[in-house]
Amino acid sequence: MTIFNELPAHVWPRNAVRQEDGVVTIAGVPLPEIAEEYGTPVFVIDEDDFRSRCQDMARAFGNPGNVHYASKAFLSKTVARWVDEEGLSLDVASIGELRIALAAEFPAARITAHGNNKSVDFLRACVKEGVGHIVLDSEQELELLDFVAAAEGICQEVLIRVKPGIEAHTHEFIATSHEDQKFGFSLASGSAFRAAAAATNAENLTLIGLHCHVGSQVFEATGFTLAAERVLELYSKIHDELGVDLPMLDLGGGYGIAYTADEEPLNVDEVAHDLLSAVAKTAAELGIDAPVVLVEPGRAIAGPAGVTLYEVGTVKDVTVDEKTTRRYLSVDGGMSDNIRPALYGSEYDARLISRFSEGDEIATRVVGSHCESGDILVRDAEFPNDIATGDYLALAATGAYCYAMSSRYNAFTRPAVVSVRAGRSRQMLRRETIEDILSLED
Amino acid sequence: MTIFNELPAHVWPRNAVRQEDGVVTIAGVPLPEIAEEYGTPVFVIDEDDFRSRCQDMARAFGNPGNVHYASKAFLSKTVARWVDEEGLSLDVASIGELRIALAAEFPAARITAHGNNKSVDFLRACVKEGVGHIVLDSEQELELLDFVAAAEGICQEVLIRVKPGIEAHTHEFIATSHEDQKFGFSLASGSAFRAAAAATNAENLTLIGLHCHVGSQVFEATGFTLAAERVLELYSKIHDELGVDLPMLDLGGGYGIAYTADEEPLNVDEVAHDLLSAVAKTAAELGIDAPVVLVEPGRAIAGPAGVTLYEVGTVKDVTVDEKTTRRYLSVDGGMSDNIRPALYGSEYDARLISRFSEGDEIATRVVGSHCESGDILVRDAEFPNDIATGDYLALAATGAYCYAMSSRYNAFTRPAVVSVRAGRSRQMLRRETIEDILSLED
Known part of the structure; x- marks a missing residue:
């Protein structure tokens, strides 16, 4: 399923490239490094x-x-x-x-x-x-x-x-x-x-x-x-x-x-x-x-300038009917950082950004970590079956109406937003903390 | 349209009462006083x-x-x-x-x-x-x-x-x-x-x-x-x-x-x-x-313990077709403090809380102040036609999944949350300020 390793140029940021080692960079900055440095979920703006x-x-x-x-x-x-x-x-x-x-x-x-x-x-x-x-x-x-x-x-x-x-x-x-x-x-x-x-x-x-x-x-x-x-x-x-x-x-x-x-x-x-x-x-x-x-x-x-990086957590195969198994990939964000799939039925392009994938195709749904079954980021995808816990997954074209509409549902804190240019990353907006939430308490 | 002055007891907080002067109180606290003291929009919890x-x-x-x-x-x-x-x-x-x-x-x-x-x-x-x-x-x-x-x-x-x-x-x-x-x-x-x-x-x-x-x-x-x-x-x-x-x-x-x-x-x-x-x-x-x-x-x-108070702003009559006029009542909140109508098609009970209403029935839609046409709080209502700019309107049963899912869309700041009991009000959560938003900037 090598097509999964491609990054559709009309969807991904203009300076997004998958390197020869399989790692995706934007403006020369490897996305896994951003995930490690700033934590996930994190918005990256080219x-x-x-x-x-x-x-x-x-x-x-x-x-x-x-x-x-x-x-x-x-x-x-x-x-x-x-x-x-x-x-x-x-x-x-x-x-x-x-x-x-x-x-x-x-x-x-x-x-x-x-x-x-x-x-x-x-x-x-x-x-x-x-x-x-x-x-x-x-x-x-x-x-x-x-x-x-x-x-x-x-x-x-x-x-x-x-x-x-x-x-x-x-x-x-x-x-x-x-x-x-x-x-x-x-x-x-x-x-x-x-x-x-x-x-x-x-x-x-x-x-x-x-x-x-x-x-x-x-x-x-x-x-x-x-x-x-x-x-x-x-x-x-x-x-x-x-x-x-x-x-x-x-x-x-x-x-x-x-x-x-x-x-x-x-x-x-x-x-x-x-x-x-x-x-x-x-x-x-x-x-x-x-x-x-x-x-x-x-x-x-x-919109096209931004991607959201998530870490894959729970991987679960669910029997939909006698013929169909669907793989649920849970990521560490969800409807709090991207309400658009739930609100408008929006679709997104998701890719592994930490490595090449070699797996066979399996019906997959990318879901968030919220306590709500409608917390879905990618409803119907065909992904390789080798995506595992700890992999980094990115959704493309999340630069508009994602952070802007983000919530603190389930007391989730807003992700950081990081810009990249000429091989360097820079934090634009810091990640919220529980102290930010508690600061509203009297 | 005197029915509009009633507060359906199974929808409104148990201690909500419309007084003889038309003002709605919860636990003895007049809601217009809360609107004046804490500003609008504001959540009030009984x-x-x-x-x-x-x-x-x-x-x-x-x-x-x-x-x-x-x-x-x-x-x-x-x-x-x-x-x-x-x-x-x-x-x-x-x-x-x-x-x-x-x-x-x-x-x-x-x-x-x-x-x-x-x-x-x-x-x-x-x-x-x-x-x-x-x-x-x-x-x-x-x-x-x-x-x-x-x-x-x-x-x-x-x-x-x-x-x-x-x-x-x-x-x-x-x-x-x-x-x-x-x-x-x-x-x-x-x-x-x-x-x-x-x-x-x-x-x-x-x-x-x-x-x-x-x-x-x-x-x-x-x-x-x-x-x-x-x-x-x-x-x-x-x-x-x-x-x-x-x-x-x-x-x-x-x-x-x-x-x-x-x-x-x-x-x-x-x-x-x-x-x-x-x-x-x-x-x-x-x-x-x-x-x-x-x-x-x-x-x-x-859910039933909370109501949201809004101030009515723009009142606009729109010609829907040759036979129908719809009145749009804009309020000073919207999908940032209540995403449920847009997200789930949820319906709400809205009432004037500052006075009795005497008007005749008119097809009405309550909309928020966000820059989005889907920013609707009450889609299809029949309200009296005497609701005017400056009136206070409350939506009932907003105690659950409204504040919890609230966003800062359009850089709106989260409303305050005020509890009421035995004739007194107390701020539970302060209103956010623009400084809260700017505090995330590096």
């Missing part, structure tokens, strides 16, 4: 992979500042610094994400604030700190922000989030463009236009564009271009009826990545080309200036 | 409700020590102390849960250790600290524990977890009795008997019983009694072939609670009576001594 995806996006969309890294995928001070150094902008969706960015001295002017229910504190902090753009999500918020900006004596640049009514093909839980959802103003009902008019009239707001988001894990340009075409019709109406030319169009995130060998990631260059062409063409047809296109990738930058 | 459910379980199963509170539902030092004071035993499923219990000076002898992949550190800590029982989950673990116990010069009391092959009617993710799962030894294949023989022969282990768990949110005795009958056949075989009488039978947890007004909680007294009778009868038929029955409720003790 810094150059992360940066190169920032650069790819910047090139594809014409300017690094047009690309907003979506913090929610994975944020730490180190990540904020990388994003800053690559010249990208940054999206935050809470006062906590804003504070982490500011703690890393990320320039506030390149930050955009999101959220369906921004608190007064969050809005006030954005205005005071000089956050570049705030994406308005409701009439209430529009009025509140106008009031907050007035109190600070500032005219705040804003975008308006609209629901273009495009349903990208994606998982139910992460679709966000349909009408029956919490985000944005309806294009169809006219509420988006009314909000644009209100923002234009508001004394302390400057409307600079509209925002829409078609979904997550999108693999084709079609959803984005359809949404852009619809939203641009509103730009035309705003031009005609309000006499305002909006300079920016934010088309959100959703750029799909490959989690498994048989998936193909979205081709960023192709999609960017199609999208920018469609925007230029539609704007010309409508007789308006083409706005600058902004995009908000999170997963597409952070 | 201490006497929690304790009374410990007492109910103890009475129903004949002895408080026979009832093991399952830490995974919700554990803090305060909770461990309550469980200790009520005389119950305690289940832990990780070294972290063990350490919290020991930090609260919970007597180790009344602790039982669980898990499909216990680490060597966890097993060693259990043995050293004098943990009463360890539930063995695999052959590897049996050998490892025998070795660890030998090194410490201790003979460790153990149970063996078996899969009785009973499928209780429950949600797929939380069913745990079927064969194709990570926990336990198969009864059908004979591996459970072989494990019992191995444990009996192991020099540093004393086998005191078998353990099984039929599932979660079980509402009838049938699943438990069927499992007990099957497992007792193995007691008989162990008696006959190994010459050992096992004194204990652990039938696990799964005692269902009502999350919504139309659900009925499991009747603990009835189920205990049926279960204990079935065990006595089956043992008599098999000609063996009836073992003492142990049970492991977590949710059934902690």
Whole structure:
């Protein structure tokens, strides 16, 4: 089963290599050494992979500042610094994400604030700190922000989030463009236009564009271009009826990545080309200036850069039916460090990283150590039958929405996060301890 | 819509009352006061409700020590102390849960250790600290524990977890009795008997019983009694072939609670009576001594004792189709403090707790503040249409598996947990701060 020894290049970090001795390295650092030094489970982030995806996006969309890294995928001070150094902008969706960015001295002017229910504190902090753009999500918020900006004596640049009514093909839980959802103003009902008019009239707001988001894990340009075409019709109406030319169009995130060998990631260059062409063409047809296109990738930058290392513990063969045995490999993490398989049915590519495998194929399930039978990391795999207790197993493409959504279920402590670059590892986030948990006790 | 002002007694904490002025109190403490004093979101635990459910379980199963509170539902030092004071035993499923219990000076002898992949550190800590029982989950673990116990010069009391092959009617993710799962030894294949023989022969282990768990949110005795009958056949075989009488039978947890007004909680007294009778009868038929029955409720003790208070933020009416408008009420928490609706499709009972409501019915969805459209707390409700920004809304029956599974998604900080009793509130766990998050940065 030599195929198991391969690392699908479109799933694994760009600097991941299996050496001749079978050990997997990332950026020249052997993963077993990281497991030994920092313990398991541990997240490993390929810094150059992360940066190169920032650069790819910047090139594809014409300017690094047009690309907003979506913090929610994975944020730490180190990540904020990388994003800053690559010249990208940054999206935050809470006062906590804003504070982490500011703690890393990320320039506030390149930050955009999101959220369906921004608190007064969050809005006030954005205005005071000089956050570049705030994406308005409701009439209430529009009025509140106008009031907050007035109190600070500032005219705040804003975008308006609209629901273009495009349903990208994606998982139910992460679709966000349909009408029956919490985000944005309806294009169809006219509420988006009314909000644009209100923002234009508001004394302390400057409307600079509209925002829409078609979904997550999108693999084709079609959803984005359809949404852009619809939203641009509103730009035309705003031009005609309000006499305002909006300079920016934010088309959100959703750029799909490959989690498994048989998936193909979205081709960023192709999609960017199609999208920018469609925007230029539609704007010309409508007789308006083409706005600058902004995009908000999170997963597409952070996801493929990260892997999670686990140590294999209990190995158990279970009789499923008369013909089938399934091997259960328990690892020392689980749904606390990766809730996505349980939450979304997500699949992952798992490989031995400490040595070559020579075994024959056996139906295998990778499970965590939590006291819950749904604590599954890889549900249906065919793995070699020589994986044993003490082996190190890694799941690829865990850089986004794993650490960010991690919990302390069963009083598990969050893993460390380690970055690797040019043959060296560096701890970005230390492992939590039981003292961290107990520090909340009164 | 006066029905909305009622608090279904079988869902809400036992000491929850709506006063004549419309304010909801628990144990005499007005919930709006807690929201003001501790901020929102905040978990409120009715201490006497929690304790009374410990007492109910103890009475129903004949002895408080026979009832093991399952830490995974919700554990803090305060909770461990309550469980200790009520005389119950305690289940832990990780070294972290063990350490919290020991930090609260919970007597180790009344602790039982669980898990499909216990680490060597966890097993060693259990043995050293004098943990009463360890539930063995695999052959590897049996050998490892025998070795660890030998090194410490201790003979460790153990149970063996078996899969009785009973499928209780429950949600797929939380069913745990079927064969194709990570926990336990198969009864059908004979591996459970072989494990019992191995444990009996192991020099540093004393086998005191078998353990099984039929599932979660079980509402009838049938699943438990069927499992007990099957497992007792193995007691008989162990008696006959190994010459050992096992004194204990652990039938696990799964005692269902009502999350919504139309659900009925499991009747603990009835189920205990049926279960204990079935065990006595089956043992008599098999000609063996009836073992003492142990049970492991977590949710059934902690769940109904807790509510989560939120402040309503954005109120938005969305056109679903030509005939339907849905009102979206955004609250200041969400999937970070309650992942269960997104993870299991769980439903909750939500009520205004700051005043009476007089509005007409409108289709309503309660959503959180996270940057994700799946961030839904109550999917399909009919609420009065007078709920407004600034109102306090509470979700009932959030005492179990909410705080325990909480995350820092979107850099949200964990809510405070406050206990109430006899007219007074007391902070059990402080609210996290951004400094807690930043303290992990290097």
